[in-house]
Amino acid sequence: MGHQEEALHMTPEEQKVFEDKLYAYVGVEVCSRKPAKDAVNETMIRHWTEVMGDTNPAYTDPEWAAQSRRGKTIAPPAMMYVWNQEGYSVASSGRASDPQTEMAEMLNDHGFTGVLGTNVKQEYVKEISPGDTVYVQMVIDNISERKVTARGPGYFFETLATFSDQNGDTIGVQRFRVLKFIPQEQPAASASDDKLQVPTRIASPRGHDNGWWWNAVDEGKVLIQRCKGCQTLRHPPRPMCGECQSMEWDSIESTLDGEIMSFTALRHPKIPGYPADPICAVIKLGEGTNIVSNIVGCDFDDIAIGMKVKGKVEQVDEKTMLPQFYPA
Amino acid sequence: MVANIKDKAVIVGVHNTKFSKDSGVSELSLAAQAVKGAIDDAGLKPSDIDGFATFTMDSNDEIEVARAVGCGDLTFWGRSHYGGGAATGSLHQAVMAVATGMAECVAVYRALNGRSGQRFSSGVSGEIMTADAIHWGWYMPYGLLTPASWVAMFNQRWMHLTGVTKDAMFEVAHSTREYAINNPNAFFHGRSFDRAEYDASRMIADPLQLFDCCQESDGASCVIVTTPERARDLKQPGVAVRGVAQAAAPDQEQMTSFYREEFAAIPEMEIAAKNCFEMSGLSVDDIDAAVIYDAFSPIVLWQLEAWGFCGFGESGDFVLDGALRPGGRLPTNTHGGQLSEAYIHGVNGIVEATRLVRGQSRNQPEKDINHALVTSGVGIPTGGALLGKLDY
Incomplete structure (x- = not known):
């Protein structure tokens, strides 16, 4: 009999015994205050900011920082948890036993083998700079009641790490929330893919006055509304001609030759x-009306007012067809 | 012909709540605090208020505010549309009500949890099918979603046509900040910045950087409008509304009037200016100080041109000569503006313009302020008002 069935078949009495042992971990210290192996240093800051793509000069530019209110560089606050990481020794010799690993083992033994980090919340209190040393102290702060989740039944537990400097001043705190759960059989990959919600662009609502225009875009065409009375072109579409008040209209298809008016x-x-x-622009079409669209296929710095562009209707995500303009 | 309300309505009470990033209270609480504070400032009683004017965007029903504050019978309420375009639009409603006798004491309020509640920077989305949602639909799919991006589109072209540079935008942001330093209710009270910090701030929507943009704030502001007869008996010096106008221009869209022959312009504000001057009998030379709607730094520049303080393309030189500063031609946004005090949709601007005419600004200019201009938002149907000292 596997762990999964064991746990699912726990009697109320067995569950109580198990939970008494589990909840005894609330408030237990995972590690007492100990220093990081390395002091805060410019090299690790540079590596981190490069990976994160964070170009804030307050972190990496000593010259700039010397002119700033702080007078020196600081470590990115979100790097707080980095300094006390165990490093590669975990991969070679495993993680040393502590109350958190003991608790995880107990959960594993009862079938709660799944693990999912669900939330990290950091609060920052004090800035640190190269030369400071970060100390960490951690407790198991709370454990939820048994929950039924989409992943399977399980318990959420939250650790609370308090970071401080060599003077004992608090730098910040981090709450890390983990779900330990009994893995459920997952539906076939294809079926679960259908449920994956990939965000797409926000679509325009389609009503009487504009739905026909967007429907044409879905078919690859950009139309311009034309008054049947006086032949005036108008965009965005409206129910009546502002020139002759006719409500009769048809449309022409734009060649999508245009010029950038602003961006x-x-x-x-x-x-x-x-x-x-995303680069957005007002484009004057060859037919004479203006349209707002995206400029793609070139760098922002290469764009100028007056530049000629050529558009085509493209599928830009799973659900969206849109005119997009390229340098002509 | 311009309808004439000149000196038929007087601002007698003003109040701002504490401005913050997290008020911790409801928008109704903020509205009630602002209205009660303005009633107290005027030396009126809640039961004296018989009308309300606010923004269509305000979440507080007039009757809810009336119940909260303990007002009695109401004989008038009116709302003005188009975001910050309603700043002096709400005043316009109140003035018309008082001038026609529809109400005697009208409270103009705006209350919002603009930072801790619904944020402007979160942009528009297409959940609801209205003409408004269809309008935003021409921009949403491309990512042109936020107020900063719409103003950036106008500004990029305006800078291209005029040759005005970011030096002028910095001067607007910086002169405004210098005023906020002295204002304890300003978010940036006591906090200066320099060109290096301005240049280093993050890009929001090219060419607008962080300090070109106003804040998102929690707070409320209120001004109370009544008749000249009644105003003369109240405790504060009366501030008469010499002229007030609302205006939209041909091919007007809400923030996206990109389809005009030349869209680097704000013709609706020019109409508001013309009508305010005509109504009041004043000219631009009579204006001693201003509160110019500053959701973004460049829109102050366009409005200086629209109101005739300088010609098209000349606002850069105008501000770089120090015009907006304490000893300048036109001390402007002396409370710190929406850039540096708080973004209360321009109604904190009406409060400040009133204080300038009363002589009660935290940064009161040394010269006599006989007339102050206050304007509404830009890029939308908008308006403005000219305030002056009540004759006793």
Whole structure:
């Protein structure tokens, strides 16, 4: 009989005995305050910021930092947990036993073999700079009641690590939440893929006055509304002609030859479903109307007002067809 | 013909709540605090308030505010649309109500948890099918989602046409910050910045960097409008509304009027200026100080041109000559503006313009302030108001 069935078939009495042992770990110290192997140093800061793509000069540019209010570089606050990592010895000789590993073993023995880090929350109190030494002290802060999760039944536990410097001042705290669970048989890969929600671009709602335009985009065409009364082109589409008040209209297809009137890139915030720093532009089409779209296929620095562009309708993500413009 | 409300309505009470990034209270609580504070400032009683004016974007129903503050009968309420375009739009509603006798004491309020609640920088999304949602649909799929990105699109072209550089944008942000340093209710109270810090701040939407953008704030502001007769009996020096206008221009969209023949312009603000001057009988030379809506630094520059303080493309030189500073031609955003005090959708600006005319600003200029300009947001249907000393 495997662990999984053992755990699932725990009687209420057995579960109580098990949980009494489990909850005894609440408040237990995983490690007492101990220093990192290395002092805070510029080399590790540089490696970390390179990997993270963080170019803040406050971390890596001593010249800049000397002019700043702080007068010196600081370590990125989010690096707080890095300094006290065990390092490669864990891979070769394994992790030394401590109350957290003992608790994990006990959970494993009862079938809760699955492990999933679910949340990390850091709070920063004090800045540190090269030369400081980071100390860590950690406790098991809390353990949830038994939960039924999509992964299977299990318990969430949270460790609370307190980081301090060589003077004993708190630098910050980190809460790390882990789910230990009894793995359930997963549906076939293809079926689970269907449920994966990959964020896509936010679509326009489609109503009476604009739905036909977006439907044409889905078929690869960019149309421009044209008044049947006076032949005036208009975009965005509207139900009535502003020139002659006719409500009769048809449309023409744009050749998507255009010129950039203005442009920007949305650097912040990052929006799920969009490429990083999307470049948006107002483009005057050859037919005479303006349209807002993306500029792709070139660097932001190579874009200028007055530049000629050529558009085509492309599939930009799983669900979205959009006109996109390239340098002509 | 311009309707004439000149001197028929007077601002008699103003109040700002504490501004913060996390108020810890409801927006209704903020609204009630702002209204009560303005009533106290005026020396009125809650039961004197018989009308309200606010933004369509405000979440606080007038009757809820009335119940919370303990007001009595209401005979008027009116809301103004288009985000920050409603700043002096709400004042416009209140002035019309008082001038026509529809109400005697109208409280203009705006309360928002703009940082701890719904944030502007989180952008628009397409959940609801309205004309408004269809409008945003022309921009959302491309990622043109935030107020900063819309203003950046105008600004990039305006800078291209005029040759105005970031030196002028920095001067707007910096002169405003220098005022905030003296204002204890400003987020940036006591905190200066220099060009190096400005240049090093992160890019939000080219060419707008962090310090070109206003804050997201929690807080509320209120001003109370009543008749000149009643104002003369109240405790604060009355601040008369000489002119107030709302305006939209042809081919107007909400923040995205990209389809005009030349879109690096704000013709709606030019209409508001023309009508305010005509209504008041004042000219640009009569304006001694200003509170110019500053959701983003460059929009102050465009408005200086729209109101005729200088010609098209000349606002850069105008501000670089020190015009916005304490001893300058037009001390501007003396509370620290929305860039450095708080973003309360321009109503904190009406509070400050009132204080300038009263002589009560934290950064009161040495010269006599007989007339102050206050404006609403830019890129949207908008407006402005000219305030002056009440005749006693």
